[in-house]
């Protein structure tokens with residue numbers, strides 16, 4: 001049985017997909033939908049060095065993430081993400097992954113991070129103090145700043161605000177480096193050296209300072225120092241968490257604000273729910289999980305705009321997905337985006353409708369996998385779930401948001417982001 005591939009496309013279908021892809025990563029979401037419509041739930045893309053099997057059917061995702069997971073490796077040697085993260089959690093398999101995962105799970109438990117978040121009191125007050133009511137800001141930039149500061153506060157017990165002007169461009173350069181690009185066809189180069197130097201210096205200085213601390217805080221950095229003597233491996237895990245832990249939340253928060261700009265009635269629904277529950281008191285990170293409208297809204301954002309839209313794997317022993325055989329060495333893309341928009345599992349899959357979650361639209365569990373699934377699902381999911389709801393509650397209580405950007409489109413870089421930017425006018429409530 002051969003997997004349907006690009007060669008099976010009619011010239012018309014092929015040209016249509018190529019035309020969509022002329023916009024590069026901005027055309028990818030639509031091109032994937034077109035390829036599935038033409039080729040089915042599993043298909044193969046071959047171009048230059050690229051030979052990729054793409055699957056986005058919930059059954060195939062369950063097979064790859066749970067039942068047949070031993071046949072897939074997360075580490076694809078030579079790819080930018082492996083060159084950058086080296087021995088980091090995201091690109092490890094087997095015993096080294098299991099040890100790192102156990103070490104890092106501690107800081108990702110709710111009972112561990114909730115008090116750390118609550119101790120920040122109302123971080124949005126401080127993080128938006130320069131906003132002027134009536135002015136327009138790029139919310140993609142603003143949300144990245146908020147996500148970075150919250151991440152480092154909780155996991156590194158550090159406030160990076162004074163260093164942000166120095167760190168900003170290097171972080172963006174590293175994120176761009178690991179996203180899809182021409183390297184897929186021609187092979188990857190080394191990470192941009194200048195950006196790498198600045199971020200490495202940041203991480204190694206945190207490690208050095210912590211080694212000297214007399215009363216080290218109980219956070220991820222301390223847990224890693226207890227578990228490893230090699231500063232290089234600690235750097236790899238810190239960089240993995242730093243990138244995976246803020247770029248994703250940045251995208252999810254930005255898409256949330258975009259949809260709130262498109263659907264102002266949802267801003268009012270959520271604001272009344274938050275005010276009804278908290279009154280004049282400040283929303284707490286624990287209690288925001290109790291708000292059903294906010295919950296439905298965030299779930300729908302993560303369905304239609306999954307920040308990590310795909311999982312990249314390499315087959316390491318003969319296996320099959322949906323009954324199609326896959327040989328060792330084959331690269332496979334698990335498309336969470338295609339599962340979230342599968343017409344057999346979602347009514348009006350491309351419509352943003354938070355109501356579907358309140359009506360209890362029932363679904364196959366692997367049709368909704370914003371944090372992936374199985375034993376290697378996102379380690380930061382408990383934190384992200386709280387963070388998104390808390391930041392949105394704190395923002396909505398204080399501001400109204402008006403969309404000023406006309407042509408926002410989803411861009412499949414390292415994460416699925418609103419591009420080219422997200423200009424919104426803000427007004428104090």
Ligand code: HEM
Nearest residue numbers: 090244245248249252307308311370371372378379380384
């Ligand atoms: C909205 C926010 C987030 C989303 C949507 C998200 C999504 C995901 C997904 C889909 C995966 C699996 C990737 C794959 O299949 O290849 C993943 C893995 C991972 N995520 Fe997240 N993530 C989020 C936030 C976070 C945060 C806050 C952290 C850290 C604090 C984090 C750290 C990681 C790590 C380290 C892995 C690899 C886990 C392993 O291999 O054991 N993520 N995430």
